[in-house]
Amino acid sequence: MAEKLGIYIHIPFCRSKCDYCDFYSLAGQEGRMDDYQKALLAHMKETAPLTRGWQVDTVYFGGGTPSFYGEKRLRELLRFIAKRFDLAKDAEITVECNPDSVDQKMLQVLRRAGFNRLSLGVQSACDCELQSLHRPHSYQQAVEAVKAARAAKFQNLSLDLIYGLPGQTMEGWQNTLEQVLTLKPEHLSCYGLKVEEGTPLDYRVSRGEVLPDDDAQADMYLWTVERLAREGFRQYEISNFARPGCQSRHNLRYWMGRPYIGFGPGAHSDFGGRRYSFVRDLETYISGVLGGGVVIDSSDLIPARERGSEYLMLRLRTTRGIEEWEYRREFFLNFDPIEQKLEEYERQGWAERHDRRWNLTPKGFLVSNQLISDLLVIQEEATLEKTLPRLKQGMPPKEP
Ligand code: SF4
Numbered sequence: 001m002a003e004k005l006g007i008y009i010h011i012p013f014c015r016s017k018c019d020y021c022d023f024y025s026l027a028g029q030e031g032r033m034d035d036y037q038k039a040l041l042a043h044m045k046e047t048a049p050l051t052r053g054w055q056v057d058t059v060y061f062g063g064g065t066p067s068f069y070g071e072k073r074l075r076e077l078l079r080f081i082a083k084r085f086d087l088a089k090d091a092e093i094t095v096e097c098n099p100d101s102v103d104q105k106m107l108q109v110l111r112r113a114g115f116n117r118l119s120l121g122v123q124s125a126c127d128c129e130l131q132s133l134h135r136p137h138s139y140q141q142a143v144e145a146v147k148a149a150r151a152a153k154f155q156n157l158s159l160d161l162i163y164g165l166p167g168q169t170m171e172g173w174q175n176t177l178e179q180v181l182t183l184k185p186e187h188l189s190c191y192g193l194k195v196e197e198g199t200p201l202d203y204r205v206s207r208g209e210v211l212p213d214d215d216a217q218a219d220m221y222l223w224t225v226e227r228l229a230r231e232g233f234r235q236y237e238i239s240n241f242a243r244p245g246c247q248s249r250h251n252l253r254y255w256m257g258r259p260y261i262g263f264g265p266g267a268h269s270d271f272g273g274r275r276y277s278f279v280r281d282l283e284t285y286i287s288g289v290l291g292g293g294v295v296i297d298s299s300d301l302i303p304a305r306e307r308g309s310e311y312l313m314l315r316l317r318t319t320r321g322i323e324e325w326e327y328r329r330e331f332f333l334n335f336d337p338i339e340q341k342l343e344e345y346e347r348q349g350w351a352e353r354h355d356r357r358w359n360l361t362p363k364g365f366l367v368s369n370q371l372i373s374d375l376l377v378i379q380e381e382a383t384l385e386k387t388l389p390r391l392k393q394g395m396p397p398k399e400p
Pocket residue numbers: 013014015016017018021022023025063064065098121
């Protein structure tokens with residue numbers, strides 16, 4: 001049976017820039033869309049033969065704002081993928097959309113073309129919060145977009161929300177989530193606002209704008225987890241919640257450490273034991289692909305030891321967590337010191353054990369960065385303990 005692969009296509013165009021955004025996306029570059037399309041098609045054509053023997057079971061168009069790129073280009077890209085790659089009949093095909101750049105006709109075209117999952121950037125049900133973030137749409141437009149998606153027969157709809165916004169209270173966040181729940185999405189991503197360096201929001205905060213503090217954000221998060229559980233959503237990752245059977249198969253692939261290839265400036269890939277990324281610059285990407293230049297920004301062969309660290313970092317973001325036998329079998333590492341630490345976390349209410357599987361609790365997710373980095377230190381020490389005796393005997397260290 002063919003091995004499974006995911007494809008990510010980055011669409012780096014937006015109508016305008018949101019104040020908190022540090023994704024690689026550009027406003028006012030619509031004039032470059034046609035050349036970008038040529039570059040993407042050429043890049044995929046060149047790459048497709050390398051994936052022979054792999055079946056593509058998830059495709060994700062992210063950005064940026066793919067819906068702003070237009071249904072004609074999106075449809076052409078998907079057709080090309082279906083022609084050049086071994087695309088599974090039941091592949092999950094997601095497109096990210098913003099409420100201001102979709103309508104029913106467009107969504108019908110996308111649905112008929114084979115897109116079967118839609119991820120809509122709603123962020124808030126409060127127009128003053130949307131304006132404060134410089135989002136290019138109102139909440140009513142998000143409601144209309146959901147109606148249009150349903151009319152176009154999208155049965156797998158994900159809505160993105162952000163909590164901890166400037167001036168937002170717990171009541172304000174609760175109101176957003178309650179309103180959004182009436183739209184009956186199959187999937188919700190709820191992210192705590194992060195102030196990314198160099199963004200307009202960073203500047204605003206440096207000038208004294210106040211955001212809800214960590215405790216307030218933590219309360220919003222814990223309330224969200226509990227409220228969505230009551231509504232029948234299953235949390236499957238720190239920020240992601242789905243009705244049964246509606247988890248994002250593509251995003252799970254990242255957290256489970258499964259292979260994927262990306263296209264576009266700033267896109268990452270993990271394929272053939274190598275992790276690589278492309279230049280985070282639209283013009284360099286276009287001229288590099290079309291003119292035969294270099295578009296690779298970084299490329300690393302990942303040793304097994306690093307895969308073990310990744311396993312801890314990524315899998316502990318999910319409610320599935322980590323498994324003792326998997327850890328020992330895949331990475332030949334000693335699980336005992338990790339387990340001792342996890343038992344300590346369990347006493348604090350940060351982790352829980354299910355037979356030989358461990359996962360973080362919602363309280364643990366809140367401090368997951370610290371918990372995981374402590375586990376990585378322990379893993380590193382355990383690896384060194386294994387390697388040092390060999391070095392003392394003048395033998396080369398073995399890859400774990
Ligand atoms: S629409 Fe999305 S990608 Fe574009 S600027 Fe806003 S947050 Fe960034």
